[in-house]
Amino acid sequence: MRREQLEHAIRAATTIVQQSEIIVIGSQAILGSWDEDELPAEAVMSVEVDMCPLVDDDAESLATEIDAVAGEMSTFHETHGFYIQGVGRRTARLPLGWETRLVTVTGENTAGAVGLCLDPHDLCAAKLIAYRDKDRIFVAALLDASLVDSALIAERLTWVPDETQRAATARAWLTPWL
Known part of the structure; x- marks a missing residue:
């Protein structure tokens, strides 16, 4: 697009x-x-x-x-x-x-x-909470291009209400970029 x-x-x-x-x-x-x-x-x-x-x-x-x-x-x-x-x-x-x-x-x-x-960081957090393959590919591409900050995404994940387990999974996925 x-x-x-x-x-x-x-x-x-x-x-x-x-x-x-x-x-x-x-x-x-x-x-x-x-x-x-x-x-x-x-x-x-x-x-x-x-x-x-x-x-x-x-x-x-x-x-x-x-x-x-x-x-x-x-x-x-x-x-x-x-x-x-x-x-x-x-x-x-x-x-x-x-x-x-x-x-x-x-x-x-x-x-x-x-x-x-x-x-962009809120978008990436939402994508990682959804945790579909296409969402992880999207976020990884932005991270690899240095367009978003992995630490800020990890922080924003903690701000998503009622999603503690999904946020933990997403933060673990972010580890290579942290």
């Missing part, structure tokens, strides 16, 4: 949910901090952008609407070669205080809409 595609996704998703801001919580939030040419290939290979409406109901109706309009196998996906996965706030297990560290993406290509992208 490219930064311009992230910006397009921000513009599209905010239009769908009729809000001026949207949270980018998936791996492509990394494009809020670096352009694709500064990132390892493993960090930008996804064709999916996970986005969470800033305000949604308990049923996550707006997230569902994003999926219906711009999700996988939609006309949007077929037309643009990437898709937007609408998600709720409970999707990712994030470190406490993550909302204060969001990286803002806005500009001409977002038509003034704002994408609130996870801080």
